[in-house]
Amino acid sequence: MTFELIPFLKDMLSAPGLSGYERPIRDIISRAWEPLSDELSLSNLGSLLALKRGEGPEPRPTVMIAVHMDAIGLMVTAIEDGFLRFTQVGGVDPRILPGQPVIVHASNSEPKDLPALVVMPPAQLLPKEAGTGPLAQAYLLVDTGLRAKDVEKLVRVGDIISFASKPEELAGDTIAGHTLDNRASVAAATVALEMLQKRRHQWDVVADATVQEEVGVIGGLLDPIKIKPDLAIVVDVTFATGPGGSGSTNFELGGGISMNWGANVHPALYKALEETAKDCEIPIYKEFSPSMSGTDAYGIQVAEEGISVVEIGIPLRYMHTPVEQVAIKDIQRAGRLMAEFITNLPLDFMNTVKWE
Amino acid sequence: MAKKMEAPKMFKPKMGKKELELLGKLTNALAVSGDEQEIRQIVMDELEGFADEMRVDHLGNVLVTKLGKGKKRLRVMVAAHMDEVGFMLIKDEGKGIFEFRTVGGIDPRQLVGKQVIVGRDHVPGIIGAKAIHLTTPQERKQVLPVTQLRIDLGPGGSTKAKPGDRATFATELQVLGPTLCAKALDNRLGVYNLIQLVKNAPENIDLLAAFTVQEEVGLRGAKVAAFSFNPDIGIAIDSTPAFDLPDYHGEENTQYRTHLDGGPAIYVMDGATIADRRLVDWLVDTAKAENIPWQFRQPAPGGTDAGAIHRVREGVPSVSVSVPGRYAHSAAGMARIDDELNTLKLLHAALARLDEKILLRQE
Numbered sequence: 152m153t154f155e156l157i158p159f160l161k162d163m164l165s166a167p168g169l170s171g172y173e174r175p176i177r178d179i180i181s182r183a184w185e186p187l188s189d190e191l192s193l194s195n196l197g198s199l200l201a202l203k204r205g206e207g208p209e210p211r212p213t214v215m216i217a218v219h220m221d222a223i224g225l226m227v228t229a230i231e232d233g234f235l236r237f238t239q240v241g242g243v244d245p246r247i248l249p250g251q252p253v254i255v256h257a258s259n260s261e262p263k264d265l266p267a268l269v270v271m272p273p274a275q276l277l278p279k280e281a282g283t284g285p286l287a288q289a290y291l292l293v294d295t296g297l298r299a300k301d302v303e304k305l306v307r308v309g310d311i312i313s314f315a316s317k318p319e320e321l322a323g324d325t326i327a328g329h330t331l332d333n334r335a336s337v338a339a340a341t342v343a344l345e346m347l348q349k350r351r352h353q354w355d356v357v358a359d360a361t362v363q364e365e366v367g368v369i370g371g372l373l374d375p376i377k378i379k380p381d382l383a384i385v386v387d388v389t390f391a392t393g394p395g396g397s398g399s400t401n402f403e404l405g406g407g408i409s410m411n412w413g414a415n416v417h418p419a420l421y422k423a424l425e426e427t428a429k430d431c432e433i434p435i436y437k438e439f440s441p442s443m444s445g446t447d448a449y450g451i452q453v454a455e456e457g458i459s460v461v462e463i464g465i466p467l468r469y470m471h472t473p474v475e476q477v478a479i480k481d482i483q484r485a486g487r488l489m490a491e492f493i494t495n496l497p498l499d500f501m502n503t504v505k506w507e
Numbered sequence: 508m509a510k511k512m513e514a515p516k517m518f519k520p521k522m523g524k525k526e527l528e529l530l531g532k533l534t535n536a537l538a539v540s541g542d543e544q545e546i547r548q549i550v551m552d553e554l555e556g557f558a559d560e561m562r563v564d565h566l567g568n569v570l571v572t573k574l575g576k577g578k579k580r581l582r583v584m585v586a587a588h589m590d591e592v593g594f595m596l597i598k599d600e601g602k603g604i605f606e607f608r609t610v611g612g613i614d615p616r617q618l619v620g621k622q623v624i625v626g627r628d629h630v631p632g633i634i635g636a637k638a639i640h641l642t643t644p645q646e647r648k649q650v651l652p653v654t655q656l657r658i659d660l661g662p663g664g665s666t667k668a669k670p671g672d673r674a675t676f677a678t679e680l681q682v683l684g685p686t687l688c689a690k691a692l693d694n695r696l697g698v699y700n701l702i703q704l705v706k707n708a709p710e711n712i713d714l715l716a717a718f719t720v721q722e723e724v725g726l727r728g729a730k731v732a733a734f735s736f737n738p739d740i741g742i743a744i745d746s747t748p749a750f751d752l753p754d755y756h757g758e759e760n761t762q763y764r765t766h767l768d769g770g771p772a773i774y775v776m777d778g779a780t781i782a783d784r785r786l787v788d789w790l791v792d793t794a795k796a797e798n799i800p801w802q803f804r805q806p807a808p809g810g811t812d813a814g815a816i817h818r819v820r821e822g823v824p825s826v827s828v829s830v831p832g833r834y835a836h837s838a839a840g841m842a843r844i845d846d847e848l849n850t851l852k853l854l855h856a857a858l859a860r861l862d863e864k865i866l867l868r869q870e
Contacts, residue, residue, distance in 0.1 A: 232753040244639040244647060247620035250838040252678070266683055268839055271616065272752045275762045281755070284650050285616060290755060294833065296683030296841050298768070316622055319631045319677075321661030322603050327622070327633045394604060394657035395637030405662055445640070468659070469635030472620040476633060476659065 154183050154345060157326070157479065160318070160338045164328035167254065167313035169240050170221040170363045173197050180220060180337055180360050187344040188358070194377055198370045199360040203344060207353035207498045214493055215357050215380035215458075216343065217371060217447045218336040219364030219387070222329070223471060225253065225269075225293070225312035233299030234292040235267075237312060241365030245288040247472045252315040255295055260305040266315060267295040316473040323405060324479045331475040333364070335465045335482050336386035342486020343493070350494045354381075364447055371450025375458055380451075381501050382420060382459045384492075386485055387446040388477065389438060389464030400438065402466040405478030407434030408485045409464035413441050415448040417459040419504045424461050427492045433484050438464055459504055463488065518707050518859075520851040522844045529553065530699050531680040534689035537624055539593030539610050539673040540724045543567055545627065546589045550698065550718050557706050558716075568732045569718040573708040579863050584715040584738035584823070585704060585854075586729050586812040587697030588722030588745065591690070592836050593675035596625065596658065596668060603664025604657050605632075607674065611723030615653050617837040622677035623658055630667045631677065632660040676838040686767075686841050693746040693835040694722070696842060700744050700830075700851045709859035722812055726779070729812035733819035739866065740786065740824055741816035744854065746842060747772050747804050747829035764807055765831035767843050770800030771850035774827040777807065779814025783824035784870045790828065793857040799849050804829065824866065828854060 159179075168176030177199050185191055188201035199220070205211050223241030230236075235255065249271040254264050270292050274281070281290050293312060295302055318328035340358045347356065357378050361370025375383065389409045392401040402409050410428070412421060428435045443449065448462045463485050468476040522530075538546035550569050554561060560572040569589070574580075592611030599605055605625075609615075619636045634656050639647075658674060660667055680689040689695070701716050708714045715736040719728030733741060751763040765772040773790045774782045794801035804827075817825035830850045832842040 231757075234753055242639050244636070244642065246616070246647065246651065247636055249614075250617045250834070251620060252839065266681055266688070268688065268834065268841070270752070270834055271614075271837075272755070273748075273750045273762075276750065276752055276754045276760060278755055284648055292752060294841060296686030296688055298685060301684070319622060319633075321631055321633070321659070322664035322667055323662030325661040327631075327661075390638060390641065394635055394655075394659065396641065398641075469620070469633070470638030470640060472636050472638075474620050474622060474633035474635050476635070476661070478662070 154341060156338060159183055160326060163334040164318035164330060168220060168222050169224040169311050169313060170366045172311050173221050173362050176220050183341050187348060194374055197362045198374050201358040203347060203356040205352045205354040211355045212381040213355040213357055215359055215378050215383040216340045216489060217359050217361055217383055217385045217451060218340045219333045219370060219447055220337055220360040221362055221365055223365050224314060227306060227308055227310045230302060230306060233302040234294055237293055242471055246285045248291055251473060253312050254315045255306060256311050257305040258307045258310050265295045267293050270294050314473040325476050326479060327474050327476040329473040331467055331477050332388045332470055335388055335477045339386050339482045339485035342483055343489035346490035352494050353498050354493060354496045356493055361447055368447050368450040371447030375451045375454035380458060383451045384489055385446055385448040385460060385462045387464060388467040391466035391468045393468040402436045404466050404468060405480050407436055408481050409436040409438035411438050411440050411444050411462035413439060415444050415452055416461050417504060420459050420461040424492055428488055431491050433488050518855045520848045522848060533695040533698055534680045534691050537629060537675050538590055539675055540590040540721045542673045543589045543720045553702050554705055564735060566728050566731055567720040568728045570732060570735060571705055571716040573705050573714040575710040575712050581712050581740060581861055581863055582715055582738045583712045583740045584717055584733060584736045585701055585742045585744060586717040586719050586816060587701040588694045588719045588812055589698055590720050590723050591675060592723050593673055596670050596672045598670055599665055601665060602662045603660040607658050609653055613836050615650055618656055619651055621838050623674050624677045625668045625674040626672040630660055632658045634658055678839045685843055687844060688839055688841050690839055692832045692840040692842050696746045696830045696847055697744040700854060703851055704854060707855060712858055712861055719812055726812055726815035730815040730819060733816040733823060737820060738823055741813060743811035743813035743827040745811045745827060745829045746832040748835055749831040749833050764805050765802055767831055769802035769831060770846060771853045772802055772804040772829045772831050774804050775806055777809050779810030780817055780825060782826040785865055785868050786824060786826035789865055790857055793860060794853050797856045799853045
């Protein structure tokens with residue numbers, strides 16, 4: 152084993168990497184992928200691309216594994232009496248914010264990281280329209296614990312704020328933390344790369360840790376133009392059953408991975424991957440996304456002349472909260488399914504991917 | 508010939524590594540009202556050998572007596588509540604999911620998306636929320652009530668906890684520059700201060716230290732502790748809200764209650780007690796004489812153990828002194844190290860100059 156899954160995952164979950172500010176998480180992924188690939192490169196906007204060459208004669212076909220690495224978070228908009236006002240980067244439900252530990256990445260501070268809290272001012276300091284319900288983000292503040300004069304010196308408008316909850320292993324081989332969306336999938340891609348070390352495969356593989364998915368699938372839209380894959384596997388998280396999640400689009404944590412069925416994916420590709428899963432006895436849920444799955448799949452699907460996409464989902468509880476939870480087993484399953492599929496890809500595979 | 512009086516030992520509290528370690532132990536402990544065993548044990552271990560008497564009463568208060576020397580010593584009860592607000596698991600829904608209720612006053616808006624610890628073994632868990640993707644704008648305008656939230660220990664977690672177990676936020680003490688950031692600073696700061704007072708007790712009084720239970724659910728421990736001790740004077744030491752945040756419209760904040768960096772907060776009146784005027788003067792005079800920064804807590808609702816102590820037996824002249832702290836009763840609060848040290852300094856200096864004359868003045 153060149154990498155260990157849980158420590159790697161915990162490393163990732165302890166790092167910031169907001170959309171547009173992915174450097175810290177990219178460095179960690181880069182260290183893990185470097186020994187597992189033949190060549191690492193960066194896209195113009197900062198996606199990390201790891202090429203692992205296949206054994207087929209050139210020009211070989213390429214399979215892209217897309218896993219976004221960016222995180223949702225907050226950004227400083229104003230400094231008032233030493234407290235920070237903020238806006239959000241990506242989709243954050245303000246109801247999860249009061250009392251949340253965060254890190255302010257202060258431009259003028261050394262070291263840059265200032266641990267802080269999101270706080271809720273008492274009612275007497277808020278206008279009546281703030282009400283007694285959930286406080287809108289505009290009313291919340293961030294407190295660094297520093298005195299006003301120091302905050303003015305260290306922090307500036309535009310500084311990013313990331314979640315700071317520490318990863319925690321829970322019962323049933325699950326792990327909780329912020330940004331398991333989508334670092335669980337980065338971990339799955341890493342599992343796949345690791346398994347492929349001991350396999351022979353004909354196709355080139357490019358694992359892509361994409362940027363800015365949370366603000367409009369930017370990496371997903373642009374990276375396929377650089378990679379020019381023949382097919383793409385997108386891995387993202389999906390909704391697990393549990394408190395707050397009980398519908399028909401929720402899947403049991405640790406019970407298996409989902410495969411998307413809907414307008415984003417090529418049905419023939421779906422069937423091929425489903426067959427691999429059956430052969431390998433990997434439990435699969437069929438996830439119905441009639442029009443849109445809301446992931447990099449859309450960006451890749453419509454790139455250039457269009458690309459055939461298949462999509463794997465890792466069930467996750469409490470999405471976009473700082474206590475997201477996934478089962479380690481599901482990460483391993485997603486990684487293994489990709490490795491098995493890629494190992495068995497014949498050079499002429501795309502000729503068999505037909506609309507019928 | 509009378510023995511020459513020894514100059515009182517200078518007491519200079521500090522917040523070094525050892526002190527932070529103790530404070531961390533205290534704030535990280537899980538001791539929700541009604542189940543204070545963990546913090547009780549820490550207090551008793553810490554004070555082993557320092558007291559003339561130490562006992563646990565019927566409610567679980569730790570009652571520590573430290574006798575002074577000389578005649579006409581005042582019996583001074585100093586109370587610090589040990590309990591914190593938190594949760595109790597009430598139903599095992601299987602696969603590590605538990606329904607729970609809050610203990611003490613917690614705004615349900617503070618619960619969502621938090622890490623928690625459960626039971627004596629501090630089993631880690633989380634309080635999640637429905638994904639934003641699955642909520643409607645209408646839903647996002649509603650506070651998630653505690654009845655809809657669950658503590659999740661992970662599949663298989665049902666063997667690690669059971670209904671009836673207490674839980675609290677998983678926050679651990681951190682120092683942020685000049686600031687302590689931890690859960691339960693209300694009132695582990697008071698517990699910390701009372702431990703230090705017992706260890707450095709002035710000899711002119713009998714110090715009756717009450718580490719009380721169940722303050723957060725109605726000052727229950729303090730009531731019976733005061734009856735047992737039957738003191739001449741009662742002092743509750745606690746942590747009180749500092750609402751010193753900016754007003755949304757930039758108006759002057761006139762309802763700050765207390766300010767961080769303002770020094771120990773002396774109470775004149777709160778929702779439960781009108782402080783004894785003689786004791787207020789005594790604290791203010793001490794602060795002025797010793798050059799210790801101090802502030803009045805704005806008269807306002809809320810209460811401390813003094814609310815129970817002053818109504819025991821035939822009445823006990825009482826006052827409260829608190830370390831100002833922000834964001835009490837949530838996952839993490841903040842208090843200034845300077846305020847904490849000045850509070851301890853003021854309490855020690857005031858006790859050291861206390862004599863029976865204070866109660867002779869008529870008000």
